[in-house]
Amino acid sequence: MDSTTTTTTADRVPFASPASASGAPYATEPQPYDGLLLAGFGGPEGQDDVIPFLRNVTRGRGIPDERLEEVAHHYRHFGGVSPINAQNRALKAALEAELARRGIDLPVYWGNRNWAPYLEDAVTEAAAQGSTRLLAFATSAYSSFSSCRQYREDFARVLTGTGLAETVTIDKIRQFFDHPGFVDAFVPGVLDALTQLREAGQTRVLFTTHSIPVDDARRSGPRELDLGDGGAYEAQHRAVAEAVMRRVAERDASLADVAWELVYQSRSGPASQPWLEPDICDRIGELPGEGVAAVAIVPVGFVSDHMEVMWDLDNEALEAAEAAGMRAIRTPTPGVDPVFVAGIVDLVEERIAAVPAADRPRATDLGPWFDVCRPACCENVRAGFKPAAAGVAP
Structure with a gap:
């Protein structure tokens, strides 16, 4: 993918390594990172x-505990334990093993946004161990x-909060929605x-992902890319679904004509706010009237079995x-x-070596996505732009 954004000497990528500080869409110089930061949601x-x-x-939305308890029962159903931390522990161990297998000396530090271990702890630990040039992998593909x-x-x-802004840099691997390692992982299950x-x-086949407000979807991805009302978020999911079904048909030609669609789940906003639709449960209720007898539910928006998958x-x-009255199977x-x-490790090596964009593996025409997020990318409609690493300001 090309970006029409013109970078100038005035463009700056805060908290970036030297190889990414210019604001160019793709790193063009190799970068010797000394730590991999696994960034999770937490649970x-x-x-x-x-x-x-x-x-x-x-936080910051003023939601009373009484309303939070309406969501809490999902977690309480599973003993108050989200699966996400155990999954990130397993992912960290798997990444460490794969890095070691390839002879890559890169320690993995794990931190979460919303629960321990927090990102502050991970970055502080990394700095204390001398890992000051970090490459981040966030557990979200889109x-x-x-x-x-x-x-x-x-x-x-x-x-900023830890006082490490002058000594630690953080870059982020590109959005990996269309990397073959992500796409191919869904194919056997389908x-x-x-x-x-x-x-x-x-x-x-119902490919499902977390719904988000329509206004947020429209602002997802770089502003100069015309990807429709659903922005990059919807376009990327559709592209991945197409890639998965194409691979399924290549392995079994008798499945080439199976119909699929993109649906959404886990809406949490007020009824007055438009969110991406259709809702998966609403759509399931309509399908028997269209002659559909069975559904394969593919959680294409999720890296692992989050609470939204399990509940x-x-x-x-x-x-x-x-x-x-339909048969249904949820795929892994x-x-x-x-x-x-x-x-993931391929993406780490790709960034370390600054592989040219034309030589990077991709499963859709939307990729490879940018190493350095473009200006005004993925604006928060409610709060505007706050300082952000790994992208051209704002």
Whole structure:
């Protein structure tokens, strides 16, 4: 992908390594990083953690605990424990093993946005161990405020708040939505589900992701890219779904005509605010009237089995399918699939070596995405632009 943004000497990428400070879309000089920062969302690890965690997630919005408790019951159903921290521990271990297998001496530091271990702890630990040139991998594959820019703002906030802004730099690997390691991780699960549902009748593949406000979707990605009302967020998800189905058909030609669509889940905003639609459960309820007898539910928006997967899909969506009289299978997320883990490390090596954009692997025409986020990318409609690392200001 090309960007029409013109960089000048006045452009600056705050908190960046020398190889990325110019503001060019892609790094053109090799960069010797000395630490990999695994940045996660975080989650509670016990019943007493649930409300404090949800306060962190919604900080600044003035949401009373009574309303937070409406969401808390999802976590309380699982003993107050989100799966996300255990999954990030497993991912950290898998990344360390793959880096060691390739002979790459790069320690992995893990920090979260909303719960311990916090990003502040990870960055402080890295600096104390002499790792001051960090390359970040955030556990979200797509462009939007909450899935990309907010992590970049977290990096800036942490560096400023810890007093490490003058000694530690943080770059971020490119959005990996269309890297083959991510896309290919979904394919076996879709193949297996469609094979199991072959005798059920007409089957629809529902690729699902977290809904976001329409205004946020429109602002996702660089402003100079005309990607429609859903912005980069919707366009990237559609492109990945197409790539997955193309790979499925290449492995089993009899599945080439299976229909698919993109749906959304986990809406949390007020009814007066437009969010991306259709909702997965609403859509499931409509499909029998279109002759559909079975659905394969593919959580393409998620790297691992977040609470939104375990509750919103494994409970609510599967219950909606049962109520509609349809068979349904939810396919796996990438998790620590060796293909996915290897893909992350491929992206780390790509950035270290500053591989030319034309030589980078990609599974869609939208990639490879930018190393350095473009100016005014993924604006927060409610709060405007705050300082952010790994992108041209603002």
